[in-house]
Amino acid sequence: MARTIVDEGRYDEAHLKEQTDMPLLVREDTGKFLRASEVPGVNVNADRPDHVFVMADADGGLRAAPGSLGARDGQHDETASIELDFDPQLAVDRTVSTTDGSVAVRSVWNRLREELATYTPEFVNEETGVGRETHQEIAREFAEADRGKIIHGKGVNDWYHNDLGNRAIQLLVTLTGHIGRQGTGLDHYVGQEKIWTYEGWSSLNAPVPSRSVPTTLWTYYHCDVLDNADAETTRRVREAIDEDWMPVYPAEREDGSRPDPRIMFIWRGNYFNQAKGNVAVEEQLWPKLDLVVDVNFRMDSSALYADIVLPSASHYEKHDLSMTDMHSYVHPFTPAVEPLGESKTDWQIFRELAAKIQELARERDDVEPVQDREFDREIDLESIHEDFVRDWESGEEGRLADDREACEYILEHSAETNPPESDEQITFEDTVEQPQRMRAVGDHWTSDLEEGEPYTPWKRYVQEKNPWPTFTGRQQYYVDHDWFLELGEELPTHKEPPTLQDKAEYPLNYNTPHGRWSIHSTWRDSEKMLRLQRGEPVVHLNPDDMEERGIEDGDTVRIYNDLGSVEVQAKRYPSGEPGTARMYFAWERFQFPDRGNFNSLVPLYMKPTQLVQYPEDTGEHLYFRPNYWGPTGVNSDVRVEVERVGGEGE
Amino acid sequence: MSTSDGGETIDIADDVDHQVAMVMDLNKCIGCQTCTIACKTNWTDGGGREYMYWNNVETKPGAGYPRDWEELGGGWDEEGDERTPGDLPAQEDYGAPWDFNHEQIMYEGSDEPLRPMDNAADWSPNWDEDEGAGEYPNSYYFYLPRICNHCTHPSCVEACPRSALYKREEDGIVLVDQDRCRGYRYCVEGCPYKKVYYNAMKKTSEKCIFCYPRIEGEGPDGEVRAPACAEDCPPQLRLVGYLDDEEGPIHKLVNEYEVAVRLHPEYRTEPNVYYIPPFAPPQHAADGETTDEDRIPREYLEELFGPAVNDALETIEREREKVNRGEDSEVMEMLTTTDTSDQYRLEVFDEA
Structure with a gap:
């Protein structure tokens, strides 16, 4: 589609010149962006000219690209601008006289065009099955629409090359300029990921520095996958950890050793069921743990495999706040009934744990404060409960003893619900009366909130011309990180999926998409819901694949690959692509004979490009932040074979 | 039959003042079964009703609930005078309301997998979910939510020798008088949609009551509410009101624009639940x-x-094309409104 848009001249040229890295020059010898520091005579007013990029103007003169990281103050700098006072050329192929002598350079645009030339209609049809005309027709309609928007779910993210997929999809809105206005953009709907009241939440959650880790990497590391992975992946994962691009805990000790994790608290998740690489989690990680505590309102697989289950209140038994990036309102949870039995709200569970620790520490009277190894802070067990309930901002003791007050604290300390320089404040009571639209947006948003309009991101960059929070200060499709260059992924590109299982031995693709019969694993074993299904796990198979294997609807089948084997019921599914075994995910371990599950067939694997920091040294563009940048768990690109169980002769 | 001011006639049963009706837009149904669960938790969670789904959602093409109900007869002959004989569905065609071995697994240390107990699982109300027909990539299926149609010419009412079934005078809701019912099940046979169910524990027949306590204003704060299946629907595919409310979208969609149609009109019971028929993407060539x-x-x-x-x-x-051209379309507006006062018009005939 991008090729059609470019070849047929349906792109938004002004947008590409002002808003994107397409005019930036790239050295042919190194594949790196040409930097202003390398070109004598480029007029640059910046602290870090080696972080300033170069474009060619209409007369062939070389110009510093406005908004480059080296010319602005950190990732976000509203005082800088990408507004142009010259006409940068998109198509550039020339030599430049640099401090290294004469160097051939090409613009990102020229490189992109070369990349896109691969994707002829024949190639697209061959790879995707989509018609030669059909995909071009969609491209034209999208490009010519007054406002175009792409909405996609999490499916792309299941695949190993999900970063390439997402970059390619995003490229369409960039090329067409469908971005930064109402009704445009790329909406990626994957759950409740962006917290509107981020400031209040993080002030409550982590008033002192805290340790977040990318769960995928943490699991990968502690399941000892590095011992078995290929040499190149191992090298890259180690480098990402050694360079501190991605954190792993427990932290490395001074002697270079890293202890195993010993205690696991599972809260608001069903880790033991939902982790990819389920076999490794059970066999490698679980034996390392001395104690597993599960805070849960369901008896799920993690609870069954935990040492201690702390029963918690469900959504309708407590005070809490609900927000999502799909709309701009805050909703309350209020208790319709009191928590059942011995269960307590999560806030009370953690508070009482802190109270007990404080009580025991005071009884002993010899517990010295512990200096944090990594952060400048002390942990004093004798005051840990007091610290828990203290309002850290005002110093008020005991304020945060109950859940509702914790909600109030979040609302109070967020610009969205308590804008500075304004009397408008949303209280918990207001949200009970009716859901409240956010009053404003904090710095972590990219547009203002406008009355009567849905929130639409990127306006600050597209309309107000602030630099984008990238290395180049522009929508950046060319990434000149060494790893991206080594892997040939400096631009979005098409790559074949990695082959993890032998295709001849395991002829079927196996995928585990989100189901609609549960919210992840929650309610997956609900009797009411199971009565509307088949009461047990099923795999959806195309009738042709069933016939070939002598399988009929309702038969028990074994799905297997080199990692594991699970028994489920076969379900006839004519809408499934031939050659695909689909098991909608989140069945609990205890729903399978032998306690395998849908993840037993899925290895732990991770794409190294998602472990980087960029720029390598300072990381303003890409750096680890939960839900923003880090490795995804990958669960497609898996192959299996399916056979009937209990067939004749067995 | 009621006559509107404009002289236009709206067919409702002779002996009712008004007629409740529903329009379901099948293009919005995602098969999530929220309506099914809303109905079940309100009305059929126990007391011999466990197997009943007064509201069910089935995949079409498919066998539905109870299995192959479309082949079981019932309804009226071509003249609409004589009832057509119908069969009782076999109990196994409804599927059993399975109990599961949670207790043994969670608390008694059983290593067995969670399963319906007593090997009960070989059919269920939604067993052939998503199967449909056709071949990849041109396979097709859609979801059909079904409740009692509260018919204008109900064959279940006619079938009852004790006159236990009746259409409520005020709104045409079809009910079973539990005091008169003796459990003969002629109504179950007689309903071609198989939307009357026999309660073996109570020995009477029971069915969808169009959530009449809700529409009568029995909510916690005395408010009027549409049936739970409608209000709980995530994509809000149901319009609820009275067929004879000429200002309402149901009358317009059914009688004026004729875009809302009856399921199996040849059964001649004259259902008051109407459907906006489903569209699907066109086929792909090889x-x-x-x-x-x-x-x-x-x-x-x-x-x-x-x-x-x-x-x-x-x-x-045609109406969609109008919208695409930037023109107004009353039909599309009615089908896409998010204003609940347009979706649910249940107080229009209340005395001021």
Whole structure:
């Protein structure tokens, strides 16, 4: 589609010149962006000219690209601008006289065009099955629409090359300029990921520095996958950890050793069921743990495999706040009934744990404060409960003893619900009366909130011309990180999926998409819901694949690959692509004979490009932040074979 | 029959003042079963009703609930005078309300997998979910939510020798008088949609009551609410009101624009639940190109909704094109409104 848009001249040229890295020059010898520091005579007013990029103007003169990281103050700098006072050329192929002598350079645009030339209609049809005309027709309609928007779910993210997929999809809105206005953009709907009241939440959650880790990497590391992975992946994962691009805990000790994790608290998740690489989690990680505590309102697989289950209140038994990036309102949870039995709200569970620790520490009277190894802070067990309930901002003791007050604290300390320089404040009571639209947006948003309009991101960059929070200060499709260059992924590109299982031995693709019969694993074993299904796990198979294997609807089948084997019921599914075994995910371990599950067939694997920091040294563009940048768990690109169980002769 | 001011006639039963009605837009149904669960938790969670789904959602083409109900007869003959004989569904065609071995697994240390107990699982109300018909990539299916149609000419009412079934005078809701019912099940046989159920524990028949306590204003704060299946629907595919409310969208969609059609009109019970027929993307050719071929065969839709489905689909198509051209379309507005006072018009005949 991008090729059609470019070849047929349906792109938004002004947008590409002002808003994107397409005019930036790239050295042919190194594949790196040409930097202003390398070109004598480029007029640059910046602290870090080696972080300033170069474009060619209409007369062939070389110009510093406005908004480059080296010319602005950190990732976000509203005082800088990408507004142009010259006409940068998109198509550039020339030599430049640099401090290294004469160097051939090409613009990102020229490189992109070369990349896109691969994707002829024949190639697209061959790879995707989509018609030669059909995909071009969609491209034209999208490009010519007054406002175009792409909405996609999490499916792309299941695949190993999900970063390439997402970059390619995003490229369409960039090329067409469908971005930064109402009704445009790329909406990626994957759950409740962006917290509107981020400031209040993080002030409550982590008033002192805290340790977040990318769960995928943490699991990968502690399941000892590095011992078995290929040499190149191992090298890259180690480098990402050694360079501190991605954190792993427990932290490395001074002697270079890293202890195993010993205690696991599972809260608001069903880790033991939902982790990819389920076999490794059970066999490698679980034996390392001395104690597993599960805070849960369901008896799920993690609870069954935990040492201690702390029963918690469900959504309708407590005070809490609900927000999502799909709309701009805050909703309350209020208790319709009191928590059942011995269960307590999560806030009370953690508070009482802190109270007990404080009580025991005071009884002993010899517990010295512990200096944090990594952060400048002390942990004093004798005051840990007091610290828990203290309002850290005002110093008020005991304020945060109950859940509702914790909600109030979040609302109070967020610009969205308590804008500075304004009397408008949303209280918990207001949200009970009716859901409240956010009053404003904090710095972590990219547009203002406008009355009567849905929130639409990127306006600050597209309309107000602030630099984008990238290395180049522009929508950046060319990434000149060494790893991206080594892997040939400096631009979005098409790559074949990695082959993890032998295709001849395991002829079927196996995928585990989100189901609609549960919210992840929650309610997956609900009797009411199971009565509307088949009461047990099923795999959806195309009738042709069933016939070939002598399988009929309702038969028990074994799905297997080199990692594991699970028994489920076969379900006839004519809408499934031939050659695909689909098991909608989140069945609990205890729903399978032998306690395998849908993840037993899925290895732990991770794409190294998602472990980087960029720029390598300072990381303003890409750096680890939960839900923003880090490795995804990958669960497609898996192959299996399916056979009937209990067939004749067995 | 009631006559509107404009002289136009709206067919409702002779002995009712008004007639409740529902329009379901099948293009919005995602098969999530929220309506099914809403109905079940309100009305059929125990007391011999466990197997009943007064509201169910089935995949079409498919066997439905109870299995192959469309082949069980019932309804009226061509003249609409004589009832057509119908059969009782076999209990196994409803599927059993399975109990599961949670207790043994969670608390007694059983290593068995969680399963319906007593090997009960070989059919269920939604067993053939998503199967449909056709071949990849041109396979097709859609979801059909079903409740009692609260028919204008109900064969279940006629079937009862004790006159236990009746249409409520004020709004045409079809009810079973539990004091008169002796559990003969003629109504179960007589209903061609198989939407009356026999309660073996109580020994009476029971059915969808159109959530009448809700529409009578029995909410916690005395408020009027639409039936739970409608209000709880995530995509809000149901419009609820009175067929004889001429200002309401149901009358307009059914009688004026004729885009909302009856399921199996040939049963001649004159249902008051109407459907906006489903559209599907066109078929793909072998080379992956999009064609002009209907994905859902038109004959199949005619089989379900009768010949009126053709005009309905064409009108909707025309109205969609209008919107695409930037013109106004009352039909599309009614079908896409998010204003609950338009979706649910249940207080229009209340005395001021």
